[in-house]
Amino acid sequence: MKLKAGLSLLAFFGALAAAAPLFAPYNPYAQDLLCSLDAPTAAHPMGLDLLGRDILSRVIYGARVSFAAGFAVIAVNGLIGILIGGVAAVWGGRMDVLLMRVVDVAQAFPGILLAIAVMAVLGPGFGNLLIALCLTGWAGFARLTRGQLLSLREREYVTAAVAAGAGKWRILTRHLLPNAAAPLLVEAAFGLASVIVAEAGLSFLGLGVQPPAPSWGSMLNEGRAFLLIAPRLTVFPGLCLMLLALAVTLVGEALRDRLDVKRR
Amino acid sequence: MEKSKAGTALPPNTDLFPLPVFHHARLLSGYNSFLMKCLIGLLLPLWIAACTPAPPPPDTLVIAVETGPATLDPRIATDAASVNVCRLIYAPLFRRDAQMRLVPQLAEKLEMKDPLTYVITLRRGLRFHTGAPLTAEDARYSLLSIVDEKSASPMKTSLGEVADVETPDPLTLVVRLKKPFAPFEAGLTFGIVPHGAGKELARNPVGAGPFRFVSYEPGDRLTLARNPDYMYGAPRLAGIVLKIVPDETVRLLELKKHNVHLVMNPITPAVLPWLGAQNGLVVKDGAGVNVSYLGFNMRDPALKNPLVRRAIAHAIDRRAIAARLLKGLADPTETLIAPPNPYHAEGLSQYPYSPETARRLLDEAGYPDPGGGRPRLTLTFKTSKNPTRRTQAEVFAENLARAGIALQIKSMEWGAFFSDIKGGNFQMYSLTWVGIADPDILHFIFHSSSIPPAGANRGGYANPALDRLLEEGRSASDEMARKRIYGEVQRLLAEELPFVTLWTGRNVAAMDVRLKGFVIYPDESLDSLATAWLEKGE
Numbered sequence: 001m002k003l004k005a006g007l008s009l010l011a012f013f014g015a016l017a018a019a020a021p022l023f024a025p026y027n028p029y030a031q032d033l034l035c036s037l038d039a040p041t042a043a044h045p046m047g048l049d050l051l052g053r054d055i056l057s058r059v060i061y062g063a064r065v066s067f068a069a070g071f072a073v074i075a076v077n078g079l080i081g082i083l084i085g086g087v088a089a090v091w092g093g094r095m096d097v098l099l100m101r102v103v104d105v106a107q108a109f110p111g112i113l114l115a116i117a118v119m120a121v122l123g124p125g126f127g128n129l130l131i132a133l134c135l136t137g138w139a140g141f142a143r144l145t146r147g148q149l150l151s152l153r154e155r156e157y158v159t160a161a162v163a164a165g166a167g168k169w170r171i172l173t174r175h176l177l178p179n180a181a182a183p184l185l186v187e188a189a190f191g192l193a194s195v196i197v198a199e200a201g202l203s204f205l206g207l208g209v210q211p212p213a214p215s216w217g218s219m220l221n222e223g224r225a226f227l228l229i230a231p232r233l234t235v236f237p238g239l240c241l242m243l244l245a246l247a248v249t250l251v252g253e254a255l256r257d258r259l260d261v262k263r264r
Numbered sequence: 265m266e267k268s269k270a271g272t273a274l275p276p277n278t279d280l281f282p283l284p285v286f287h288h289a290r291l292l293s294g295y296n297s298f299l300m301k302c303l304i305g306l307l308l309p310l311w312i313a314a315c316t317p318a319p320p321p322p323d324t325l326v327i328a329v330e331t332g333p334a335t336l337d338p339r340i341a342t343d344a345a346s347v348n349v350c351r352l353i354y355a356p357l358f359r360r361d362a363q364m365r366l367v368p369q370l371a372e373k374l375e376m377k378d379p380l381t382y383v384i385t386l387r388r389g390l391r392f393h394t395g396a397p398l399t400a401e402d403a404r405y406s407l408l409s410i411v412d413e414k415s416a417s418p419m420k421t422s423l424g425e426v427a428d429v430e431t432p433d434p435l436t437l438v439v440r441l442k443k444p445f446a447p448f449e450a451g452l453t454f455g456i457v458p459h460g461a462g463k464e465l466a467r468n469p470v471g472a473g474p475f476r477f478v479s480y481e482p483g484d485r486l487t488l489a490r491n492p493d494y495m496y497g498a499p500r501l502a503g504i505v506l507k508i509v510p511d512e513t514v515r516l517l518e519l520k521k522h523n524v525h526l527v528m529n530p531i532t533p534a535v536l537p538w539l540g541a542q543n544g545l546v547v548k549d550g551a552g553v554n555v556s557y558l559g560f561n562m563r564d565p566a567l568k569n570p571l572v573r574r575a576i577a578h579a580i581d582r583r584a585i586a587a588r589l590l591k592g593l594a595d596p597t598e599t600l601i602a603p604p605n606p607y608h609a610e611g612l613s614q615y616p617y618s619p620e621t622a623r624r625l626l627d628e629a630g631y632p633d634p635g636g637g638r639p640r641l642t643l644t645f646k647t648s649k650n651p652t653r654r655t656q657a658e659v660f661a662e663n664l665a666r667a668g669i670a671l672q673i674k675s676m677e678w679g680a681f682f683s684d685i686k687g688g689n690f691q692m693y694s695l696t697w698v699g700i701a702d703p704d705i706l707h708f709i710f711h712s713s714s715i716p717p718a719g720a721n722r723g724g725y726a727n728p729a730l731d732r733l734l735e736e737g738r739s740a741s742d743e744m745a746r747k748r749i750y751g752e753v754q755r756l757l758a759e760e761l762p763f764v765t766l767w768t769g770r771n772v773a774a775m776d777v778r779l780k781g782f783v784i785y786p787d788e789s790l791d792s793l794a795t796a797w798l799e800k801g802e
Binding site: 029031033034036037050051119120123124125205206207210211212221222224225226227228229230 | 512513516517532534535537538584585588589649651652654655657658659661662672673674675676677680
């Protein structure tokens with residue numbers, strides 16, 4: 001049930017993002033100051049924003065930013081985290097101690113605050129936003145990977161592989177990681193939700209994609225001044241953000257329920 | 265403090281939502297256990313009580329402001345919040361009235377003996393809030409502490425080069441200058457502080473203005489009480505409370521609930537009709553002196569060409585932005601010295617909206633259409649993160665795209681943005697000059713000696729002809745000559761366009777209908793509160 005609901009919502013937003021030009025009824029950049037803040041009509045179901053741009057089209061294009069940020073950041077974080085966690089677990093010893101302290105430090109940073117500080121140095125922009133979100137996000141993956149691998153390392157098939165003369169790298173990639181994939185996938189799903197919300201948060205603060213490109217976070221920010229007269233400017237992007245985060249979380253929970261042997 | 269204590273005692277999945285009634289209902293429906301209800305019943309009244317401040321006494325005006333003053337020392341106040349509050353606490357020798365004319369306040373008269381000597385006579389019987397008499401000695405001290413070498417006063421240059429100040433008697437002040445400085449009189453608008461006042465004044469201000477200082481809790485509120493001995497009669501308002509409310513929507517809701525009586529700029533123009541339709545509220549607007557402009561970097565190979573700057577001026581549809589985006593609360597202007605300033609010049613070069621003219625000028629400047637929908641020229645536009653500024657930037661980008669110029673917007677954190685602007689690290693930006701009164705400000709903005717850090721010529725504009733005129737304007741002594749010179753200056757600037765002046769923002773005030781006698785000054789001064797009053801009854 002959760003999986004179905006989550007996946008269908010995710011597929012819906014995914015389709016919107018992937019084929020935004022097909023779904024968006026208007027050019028999301030086309031301004032018409034004469035129609036500033038017009039109320040919703042059949043032609044513009046979500047109405048128009050301050051510059052007379054179609055809100056629906058901007059919401060659809062905004063999905064692209066959320067998806068791009070979410071998947072790119074999770075992919076990079078996952079890769080770095082798995083690599084570091086894997087090396088720590090397999091090599092062990094001092095390497096393990098050293099890497100885990102680095103992870104401790106990374107996890108101790110307040111992620112969003114660090115991202116804001118980094119953006120202040122690098123300057124605003126989508127690329128810099130991705131860098132800022134990747135700075136500490138990998139730590140969770142690293143810790144999880146290490147924990148999983150430490151318990152897997154003691155299994156008989158690993159001992160057998162060692163006895164057969166397999167190298168550390170081969171054991172890591174062939175025997176350990178495939179068996180640790182399930183919890184990592186769950187971690188990735190939950191991480192995705194938080195990255196999407198974090199991107200919106202930074203865009204809300206004006207640090208993400210630069211105007212006039214639409215992003216849900218920056219639409220929320222731009223609409224804030226009109227809460228009293230045109231709440232639709234904030235309601236629609238906010239609703240989409242909530243639904244997408246919900247979809248991803250549902251998928252994550254469903255995956256956890258299915259894959260986690262201990263929970264079943 | 266109390267608020268957060270009550271908040272943590274609420275169930276963990278609730279937050280402090282600023283709508284107690286709604287919150288209440290949701291909580292009750294979600295938690296059926298008897299214990300929980302008891303807990304909520306116990307805590308909610310406490311919480312609501314903590315959220316509702318004690319009502320101010322009647323006849324006290326409550327103003328909601330975005331930020332509180334950074335300092336209460338009038339000599340070093342630069343931000344609008346500090347300047348406006350200082351004007352209520354301190355009295356100057358001369359002040360600007362609602363028509364921007366200089367009128368005597370503490371001074372009775374000013375005589376110019378010769379271009380280097382000014383004699384100022386004070387009114388009789390002046391007193392500070394402490395009861396101590398205000399004499400020429402205090403005025404002398406105030407003036408000297410502003411022009412002092414070590415002073416950090418922004419008004420330091422507005423008095424020219426002072427040679428010495430004498431006080432032959434307690435009512436007379438004689439100021440001698442090193443060189444003639446025509447805008448001297450306009451510089452006498454600083455608040456007079458007691459003799460010997462030091463840094464402690466910033467926290468414990470003592471002046472001779474219509475209101476005396478009571479208390480200031482930064483981030484929360486500032487309280488003033490009427491000065492019963494004010495030289496022009498005690499104010500009718502018993503006091504003023506400046507309530508600091510950073511969020512605009514919350515400010516307006518407070519006004520709607522009549523918890524505050526007055527909210528001034530900035531108010532999002534599109535919200536004003538809604539505000540005016542609320543019961544018991546009225547919205548007024550008046551001409552302003554704050555001019556928004558587009559700034560260019562003259563060190564840039566494309567932008568140093570006046571043809572490119574003219575093309576940009578023609579490409580921007582200022583009238584449409586003023587009418588539609590700013591809902592008429594902006595008056596397009598061709599000069600920084602906008603009406604009602606007496607030095608405003610007419611007949612300046614006009615740049616009506618015309619993408620065709622812009623494209624033709626770009627052709628002439630050597631930026632032909634490369635075809636294939638590619639831009640003729642790509643420029644970066646820096647702006648702060650303020651949503652209004654970002655929206656305007658989006659319109660500029662759309663406008664310029666029609667002329668074939670691709671404008672890339674970089675919206676930055678304010679500190680980083682402003683340091684880039686001051687450091688000359690930009691191509692184009694937009695900002696607003698606030699509080700333009702005497703045209704000598706143009707020396708500070710465009711003279712080649714005013715390139716930062718010495719002044720505000722951030723684009724690095726250098727024009728010997730303009731420099732000469734600006735220097736002449738400083739030393740010319742009679743009004744007619746100054747008007748002619750600054751007319752010439754404005755004509756030159758409108759032709760050369762080191763700035764494209766966009767519009768003067770109109771000042772807006774949304775207020776309780778009970779507030780009477782409040783006048784919107786062009787410089788946003790709250791001076792009229794000295795005579796305003798709150799009518800009785802709801």
